[in-house]
Amino acid sequence: MLRHLLGLAALLTAALPAHAQSYPDRPIRIVVPFAAGGGQDILLRHVTPKLSAILGQQVIIDNRAGASGNIGTSLVAKAAPDGYTLGLGSNSTHAANHALFKGLDFDPIKGFDPVIVLAQTPLALVVNANVPARTVPELVAYVKANPGKVNYASAGVGSPTHLSGVLFNRVAGTDLVHVPFKSSAPALVDLVAGRVSVMFDTFPATTSFVKAGQLRQLAAVGLARSPSAPDLPTLSEAGFPGVETYFWSAIFAPAGTPQPILDKLNRAFNEALADREVTTKLEELGYVLVKDSKPETARAFVAAEFKKWTELVRLADIQPE
């Protein structure tokens, strides 16, 4: 039996180069391990129509939500490495989840060949408009003047919104109390109501409340300023370096996908992302697209992120379950 399988595998491998030239000759499926209509799903849905046109084959989105993205991601890891099953991955599925959950049946680094990093979406440090702080140092002073009294909300334990707070507390020497929520929406309700004072959340989610005068953004969390709020300093510029957390989205193929296919996919994705219409719409929604991401740089990026989030989860003292 085993010999047969090996023989079959050899046959398939031998057939692959020819395959890569004609690739793709049937529809490509991209597994999104999150629900339809969510932030990650929407990003991809803006890209796929263009991508289908470029590749000359239909690109189908298959939402396989569940278990923080682990179910869909495991599906991709087990799929045939032929370029016809790809997966969307994020800082949760390919970085934090491994530290958060015990016994995952896929290896986020060895199990995949990254195709491209699509976007990095920075977070903003936002406070309720009634918090008497207009800058980050003022906020730190306010929290220190009210020890143990100021809450911060998160969109879930282990998410960037939570771990940003853990890092911030460490860097600024504050004691913000973590109040976890199921997702960003209910957390924002309590932030707007003032039951929690601080939150780290994305620009798209918070900007409309800032315009309505209900919330105030104090800083961009991450490496650079956000294009949607160019006047807002980064946390480093405000004097608190070392909090560099953001959401990211990348496309992964199962490990062992032939290099020519990876390159072809990478070029197609880059071309789709460079399309003016796609870019404009996505930037309006607050995504920060990554320019010219290559499979090699994507691999290095994911490895670095994996290390970073594993350490962060340890720092937050979350026990893996």
Add this chain to the structure above:
Amino acid sequence: MSDVGTGLLLGLSVALTAQNLFYCFAGAVFGTLVGVLPGVGPVVTIALLLPVTFTLEPTSALIMLSGIFYGAQYGGSTTSILLNMPGETSSVITCLDGHAMARQGRAGAALGISAIGSFFAGTVATLVVALFAPALTRLAIAIGPADYFSLMTLGLVGAVVLAQGSLLKAIAMVALGLLLGLVGTDVNSSVARFDFGVPELTDGLNFAVVAMGLFGIGEILTSLERNVGAGHIAAYGRVLPSLAELRQSAMAVLRGTGIGTVLGVLPGGGPSLGAFASYTLEKRLSREPSRFGRGAIEGVAAPESANNAAAQTSFIPLLTLGIPSNAVMALMIGAMMIHGITPGPQVITARPDLFWGVIASMWVGNLMLLLLNLPLIGLWVRVLRIPYRLLYPIILLFSCVGIYSLSNSTVDVALAAGFGVLGYVLTKLAFEPAPLLLGFVLGPMMEENLRRAMIMSRGDPSVFVTEPVSAGLLAAAAILLLLTILPTVRRGREVAFQE
């Protein structure tokens, strides 16, 4: 006021264009047809249709999606009444008296009152949304975790009240439901609880799986045992409710509308909580509470009005804050974002055509559904004429495909079989599945808010009585519990004395 007037006029001018009327109608028809498939609810339907709405204008897309939402809700009530198959949380209560009425050959009356009550409630709630959306938004924001916890407590007491038989058994069922609700990843610690190593369980049990198993499949097992014969239901009466039945339901519709309108605003569990609460209220106010669960038409009219009113007002947080109050609304946000509209508090001023267009189309959609559904009742009732030996395998097939489609999970299908057997056993032993289901729905929210309130109060439980809303709700729960327990205790004493 004049602002609202101009707004509504603008809205009507948007909603009544030929194009938007078409999408509203298409959504309503499609939603109804899909809603009558057991298990295929609005969430699945909207997720499937998202790509279709891609090509539409954003306002048309939202109008169509809203149409699907109410349509599916109507369709869900239809299966609850005819087949005891609640596709959605909010139509569980409809099963209790709705299906009892169907078994007595009064399916037409039940479906009729459901359509009429829903239309009335939808009309009132749409007006409320137009007039008071900003004020109700403040209510949605003002309700904190302590208040939610107390509201859930009141809901659970209500679950005990709506039970027929033994109080002790009802409370045990609530506790069992609460425990089933705990399966899955804990929000406060990301620990997966009671998942027995099954990855599919880390997201918790799906409501539709539990409800369709306990009610739908359980009902099939019970019917097979009773060996119900050809025609399943001997005779079916009139297609519409009689004048007497209408009079009987009038107050129930009014009260259901009121309760649903208010509770729908609250993010999390609006329509279902509204349906449960209005049923409990009707049962308490009724002179013969024993009729409930045995085909009381008020027991259909009240929750159906409440869940439709709540379905309308659950749009308020979405439209005024960009905050989704349930899974369907979350998909609507997705649909808005796909069209490049960032949902949030400034949608009213930035896109008044969209805001008022959607509101106006709510009413148009409800009218279409009434016109569509009243004639359909005759058709639906005929489903019950199919000999049961042919009907039940068909129901099983549709349910299984529906459940599988929820998240492409075979584990869900297998679980539904298990809950079917559980539903049968519970009915056999005179334990009622309805309180269990309520516990299952309310449990996770109750725990989440209890723990959040305690984190915010730094471990001081007095917040539950010092927050005025929470204190009021807890007092109401205590009074309701006393009113329910005292008569039984007294009766129990009398029985004991007689012996």
Add this chain to the structure above:
Amino acid sequence: MIARWKGDACAGIVLALLGLGVIAMARSYSIGGAARMGPGYFPLLLGGLLALLGALIAVKAYLAAPQDVIPAADWRALAWVPLAILLFALAIERFGLVAASLVLILAAGLASRQTRLLELPILAAAMAVVAVLIFAKGLGMPLRIWFF
């Protein structure tokens, strides 16, 4: 057929045991304190409540001893319906919607004493077609249709 009080007593005991099981499992999660309850806190309370209620139901059944009986179970339905659903679950991904529909209807049909053996295959074939038309074609669900 068994006496009602025996049924109630058994149910009470099962619920009580379930409650105890939940307590045992909840103890493996951290319990925490009032200010930051752990994932085991609420289950522990509920497990205790269920154990207590189960015991009360059992005791009450024994004391009150209702005289009526619970009618005998229909083992035929109880075996075939769940089995049919499980077969569907096993077949849907491996062999596709058509095969899964056929096997579900054929197995489910055996649950009723009224089923006519000639009618059943026709119903199964017809419903397989209907299922494909509604779910795969009409709703466009990503379902495998055939087993190849």
